[in-house]
Amino acid sequence: MKIVACIKQVPDTTDVRIDPETRTLVREGVESITNPFDEYAVEEALLTKEKYGGEVHVVTMGPPQAVEVLKNALAVGADYVYLISDSAFAGSDTWATAYTLAQAIKKIGGVDLVVCGKQAIDGDTAQVGPGVATQLGIPQLTYVSKVREVDVEKGSVVVERMLEDGKEVVQSSLPVLITVVKDINEPRLPSLLGIKKAAKAEIPTWTVEDLALDKAKCGLEGSPTEVVRVFTPEPRGGGEILEGEMTDTIPLLIDKLMEAKVLK
Amino acid sequence: MARLLIDEEACTGCEACVEECPYGALEMKGDVVTVNEKCTFCGACVDICPVDALTLEKEEKEAPGVDISEYKDVWVFIEHKGGKIANVSLELLGEGRKLADALGCKLSGMLLGNEVESCAQEVITYGADTVYLTESPVLGHYRTDSYATGALNLINKYKPEIVIFGATTQGRDFAGTVATKIYTGLTADCTGLDIDPETKLLRQTRPAFGGNIMATILCKKHRPQMSTVRPKVFPMPGKDDSRKGEIILEPLPIGEDDVRTKILDFVQEAETVNLADAEVIVSGGRGVGGSDNFAIIRELADVLGGAVGASRAAVDAGWIPYEHQVGQTGRTVRPKIYIACGISGSIQHQAGMKTSDIIVAINKDPEAPIFKIATYGVVADLFQAVPMLAREFRKRLAK
Numbered sequence: 001m002k003i004v005a006c007i008k009q010v011p012d013t014t015d016v017r018i019d020p021e022t023r024t025l026v027r028e029g030v031e032s033i034t035n036p037f038d039e040y041a042v043e044e045a046l047l048t049k050e051k052y053g054g055e056v057h058v059v060t061m062g063p064p065q066a067v068e069v070l071k072n073a074l075a076v077g078a079d080y081v082y083l084i085s086d087s088a089f090a091g092s093d094t095w096a097t098a099y100t101l102a103q104a105i106k107k108i109g110g111v112d113l114v115v116c117g118k119q120a121i122d123g124d125t126a127q128v129g130p131g132v133a134t135q136l137g138i139p140q141l142t143y144v145s146k147v148r149e150v151d152v153e154k155g156s157v158v159v160e161r162m163l164e165d166g167k168e169v170v171q172s173s174l175p176v177l178i179t180v181v182k183d184i185n186e187p188r189l190p191s192l193l194g195i196k197k198a199a200k201a202e203i204p205t206w207t208v209e210d211l212a213l214d215k216a217k218c219g220l221e222g223s224p225t226e227v228v229r230v231f232t233p234e235p236r237g238g239g240e241i242l243e244g245e246m247t248d249t250i251p252l253l254i255d256k257l258m259e260a261k262v263l264k
Numbered sequence: 265m266a267r268l269l270i271d272e273e274a275c276t277g278c279e280a281c282v283e284e285c286p287y288g289a290l291e292m293k294g295d296v297v298t299v300n301e302k303c304t305f306c307g308a309c310v311d312i313c314p315v316d317a318l319t320l321e322k323e324e325k326e327a328p329g330v331d332i333s334e335y336k337d338v339w340v341f342i343e344h345k346g347g348k349i350a351n352v353s354l355e356l357l358g359e360g361r362k363l364a365d366a367l368g369c370k371l372s373g374m375l376l377g378n379e380v381e382s383c384a385q386e387v388i389t390y391g392a393d394t395v396y397l398t399e400s401p402v403l404g405h406y407r408t409d410s411y412a413t414g415a416l417n418l419i420n421k422y423k424p425e426i427v428i429f430g431a432t433t434q435g436r437d438f439a440g441t442v443a444t445k446i447y448t449g450l451t452a453d454c455t456g457l458d459i460d461p462e463t464k465l466l467r468q469t470r471p472a473f474g475g476n477i478m479a480t481i482l483c484k485k486h487r488p489q490m491s492t493v494r495p496k497v498f499p500m501p502g503k504d505d506s507r508k509g510e511i512i513l514e515p516l517p518i519g520e521d522d523v524r525t526k527i528l529d530f531v532q533e534a535e536t537v538n539l540a541d542a543e544v545i546v547s548g549g550r551g552v553g554g555s556d557n558f559a560i561i562r563e564l565a566d567v568l569g570g571a572v573g574a575s576r577a578a579v580d581a582g583w584i585p586y587e588h589q590v591g592q593t594g595r596t597v598r599p600k601i602y603i604a605c606g607i608s609g610s611i612q613h614q615a616g617m618k619t620s621d622i623i624v625a626i627n628k629d630p631e632a633p634i635f636k637i638a639t640y641g642v643v644a645d646l647f648q649a650v651p652m653l654a655r656e657f658r659k660r661l662a663k
Contacts, residue, residue: 131443167530
């Protein structure tokens, strides 16, 4: 079974900076981590491989330093990793990102299962997973909290999806793209051997040319959306600390909450 | 529309383009290739063809998508379950009305489902002029394939200028697919929508990085302009039962066999967790100290008619299931009242709740970061304060 996990490097801190010129995020100089949801995606890919056999490929799209998240993926057991990086990708919105990732997955070829985190913690859009599936022309199962079974022979997968009000059990044909929620597994820690192996690994970089991409659909130019203004919201000021004995503060708090006219 | 032209004389039937096509839009008919409606004119086949048998009509390729002047009206995707329209869709009808009035155009609902005509009438009473309705047994439950096909059929035919969706699990799954297929922009989780008075473009404002920055986003050259909006960002509009509108029916162009997924079962949550819809959320954190102790959190939530939330610490400790987790790796919520009990208020937790209207913090550590964002703070032991709140509220609310 051929499994691809898509991962993203995101800033670790909430101390983000915006380039005032391009109005895009400045990623240099901020400590970076693998998007937490993508760690569940990599783990699910590894678990699926361990259960059904096959190989795990991990791709990330980003600047050269995004190679670090691929090293982490190698250290926990990914078989192949690829960095998709080109100055032409700069400023990609979710459409252009999905287009680019889909081309990379096509280049890997013969993929049965694509696993993504449900969303990234920086952009929070949850749009790239469905975008990649649509670009690939394969079905998608989003918000997956459990993969019940995969049957490569029959080309079928059954998963549980975590919706607002319950769990939906769905079957899909393969190949399929799933996006996973945190509850799905417990990501493993890298082994010492894995870390050593990852440190020495030569990681291939794929560019616009390598992926035979239409440049008009990449980066800023290929992105239908355009960020025209970025601003810091008014900080939510600290409110009122109700001082005193609880016999006073609790009724006071209730008075204040009743004023909001929400409680009936 | 752009067109993919196939030179049948030149085609050698090598099938390279069939392999290459990302959309499954090319098929062999005898010795030559043919194109079906799945084609998005991406040009992948043109580049791969060894004998130049494929061309895209050129002038169409130059334009990134569309003649934007052909697109008009504001549409709201109507999400529903069991014959009931989701509140977020009604809220969006209220906001959509404002956008339509600002543009001087019509507001329409896009309704897909099976036997949902009663919903169509309701969409009109909440402010729509038109409902585009596609009904089919294939649309009995939301599935990406069938709903996206139905929506694309409507959008391609009637060309709305703006389409807005609820940022629910369904809305995000759906909108992401539709926007990708059309090659248009989609802005997630907008908290502000308005029309630029000069350009008439939809200004879409959204938080990013856990609400640390706000971005205003435009979609200038592609149509429709598409956004998702979370529940309860906009107020519920009033209802006018006398309102009249038009219902336009369109058939679904596919059958059950064309849908690649099948719903086998739905397991309703034993405890209603629906944090997204809750007006009041009472959350417990590390300070709660154990799963049994969550009873007092639940009790207060019950009295207030609210839902129970939790911090990551409480979920990771195994005191309460993940479905309740609020924060960066859990759910993002925006209730009218959020009561944080024994939650210190890490940046990650704040990312999931700091846009709540009123935040109440109950914590015995006066230095806890949660107090910095709380509307009202009580420095107290939650084991005393929370049951007392429940008791007092029960009296006040006469329950």
